[in-house]
Amino acid sequence: MSIDVAVPRTDVPQKAKDFKTDQEVRWCPGCGDYVILAAVQGFLPELGLRRENIVFVSGIGCSSRFPYYMNTYGMHSIHGRAPAIATGLAASRPDLSVWVVTGDGDALSIGGNHLIHALRRNVNLKILLFNNRIYGLTKGQYSPTSELGKITKSTPMGSLDFPFNPVSVALGAEATFVARTIDSDRKHLTSVLRAAAEHEGTALVEIYQNCNIFNDGAFDLVKDAATRDQWLVPLEHGKPILLGADGGACVVWHDGELRVVPTTTVDAEQIVVHDATRTNPTLSFALSRLTAQDSRFTPVGVFRSVARPTYDRLMTDQIAQAELAGGGNLDHLLHGSSTWTVPASRSE
């Protein structure tokens, strides 16, 4: 089998329905997963990749049923291990576009180790992390992104677990592409998915996803028109970071950290201009920590998008280099450097 390093493209126009399967979608009515599925099926045709070269790999959880509904190659694997399985697939087949679909419990609790290692290696994977801040499939326990004090089935007096911020975790692992978006904003979701798809290397996209059964309204503050302007911090590369339709608040450096302040209180040049391409992840990380000022501040968009050679490309290069230096000769290998021969005359 010869291995190409690029995912083969098709000239045949594709439609969203080409990516739908005949399987009945079995999420709860009203689940945010439906919107994400429609967005993914709607935007994949834009990429123009051959459908047979696309693979969706998932772990366990509500979101992990995703591959069954995608008419591509797919694997619904085991809890937390999708990044590891996808790493083996992507590293051995650079001609595939490999997507991981995971949730907050799958990616950050049982599979936390695999997630950070996939991110640091920069394997060519697109990881869609559906964050609903709850365990849905096991019916309502708190997750590693649930807020402190949350009352759930397993925390009747409130959760004692300090939550992970998935974007901060990914930036801490020096992921080369990190973004956040919201299930209800199809346009933003699609634009972020597009940017992730274009990125060479591991892309982590946190998607705020509403679980209307066990954690309904978890993201209402940044969805409702009445509150959105106050808490949503849209990030656009190269542009000053402003909140609200009228840009009434902005992000500035203050005392060594980023803060949201009324725009009227600062000079225009003090407003931080977003730069997702800085090799040093400090600015991106500081943006992810706006929650320190108030946990309701929610930056969305691409936090970080930097170029670094991918693991699978480096591995393929090493093999090409070794093969160039002389392909393997099994007979030579088996002989090694020290042999002896028993002539027929000495044998029985």
Place this chain on the structure above:
Amino acid sequence: MSKQVQQLDRVVIRFAGDSGDGMQLAGDQFTSETAVFGNDLSTLPNFPAEIRAPAGTLPGVSSYQLHFADHEITTPGDQPDVLVAMNPAALKANLPDLPPGRDIIVNTDEFSDRNLAKVGYAANPLDGEELSAWKVHRVPLTSMTIKALEHTGLGKKDAARSKNMFALGLLSWMYHRPTDGTLRFLSKKFAKLPQLAEANIAAFRAGWNYGETTESFAVSYEIKPATMPPGTYRNISGNLALAYGLVAASRRSGLPLFLGAYPITPASDILHELSKHKAFGVRTFQAEDEIAGIGAALGASFGGALAVTTTSGPGISLKSETIGLAVSLELPLVIVDVMRGGPSTGLPTKTEQTDLLQAMYGRNGEAPVPIVAAQSPGDCFDAALEAARIAVTYRTPVFLLSDGYLANGSEPWPIPAEADLPTLQPDFAVAGDEPFLPYERDAETLARPWAIPGTPGLEHRIGGLEKADRTGEISYDPGNHEVMIRLRQAKVERITRSLPPLHIDDPSGSARVLVLGWGSTHGVIDAACNRVRRRGVPVAQVHLRHLNPLPADLGDILRRYDRVILPELNLGQLALLVRARYLVNVEGVNQVRGMPFRAADLEESVWELLQGVPA
């Protein structure tokens, strides 16, 4: 001075010293010399789990035993004929294994009051009558090495480090070993440090010359080359042979080899070896943990690679869930378990056969996995090819069981030619006119299609949820679940159709007792059976390569004998399976000391069983 030369047919040598004394290197090198000379041989390296245990202590003793002969041998030998003891700890730890009258070559320089106290010697055993039962050769190895290296400009401490080469030189003289290989090896090993190359070569020569000139060694020995089938041979360890077997399987199947692994003793050398062979298209992935190692391998298998994960028992515990997924996905995967002493961390550098039941049953649900076991270091090559054959042909995970003794032990190996190795057909699925059914089965093997991403028209989804027969769609139907469970079991049973008849070794043809075995005990069971036969009781021997499924003819064979004796380095794991499966009584001989059986012990155990009433 002309010295006496005595002919021997076999010798067992044990090099013993501190972990930092280079005993493994000396042993390896003596083995290479012996292999090239043409003796048959078998080795048993034995070292502590600590990288540098406290110097001079009993737990820090590292040894290397080598058995070589002018005839075929199958074990590394029970008891040494010659013990090289580099310090008091090595003497004390190994003396109990040394029969009276045998030779001890002892490094007198290390017998200081401090070193003696470390191991609890109240008085120097070299001074009193304590060692009078043995032939003790007192050699000031360290000081003579330092003296021999005066011209090199090395400090005393650095010079003393070459004392293992002095010992090697002395032993090489005693047994008339060819020295070219060692001289070449040292030049190459220290090519970038010519001063050290010179020092080690000088120490080696000094050791040789010492043997030739000193009066403390009046006799040297000759062991003629063994009579072996014609062919080209090399010396090979189990881990190396296993790695080569995997590369060969990749070549003969046309499938690129992918190894996902996490470092673990005693399996890591397979990862090290395979990582060198990128020119063969081999991809090695050192994962963040055992789970990711097998996960990545399974992902690569989905993509059409010959996928392998290598580990030892504790790693298998972590991989269990993914093995279950591989059973459900029905994808080829070779799982190498180089067994070591357990439970838990157990005895990382020692050997045991205690993972058989874990391989057989260590998963949730009915999750049958074929099991193949290697029976000698060189046989690891063939066992790897066989594991790959079953994995690819039947689309299934396969256990390949090796162990610490096979992994590090070595033996002469007739080198096969690539052209003579079996080929393997992966037969990837391609789109046809009919809708693709990912779980439709081959009538003969019951294997499902291997449809890899990149194949147009075969887009499909698989997972760990129960799937409908033929279509592979999610199914919670009770009847379908039972069908699928029985199909997966039947598929594994089908492997028996591809197995050759068992070989029964019964020279007399009249044995009423069968000694059954599996894995690394092959050589020692062979030796023990021969000894029992020489004592006048005919016994038959059968050794199993396949533990799951058990070969189709095993039941009939077992029932042909009055008694079945089954030696295992566990508390009776195969015995449990055989009894349950065939309702045949099996009498176990069981040992769990982290060491292989000794032939004499096994002979006695079998003999005692034979003297008693059948259990």
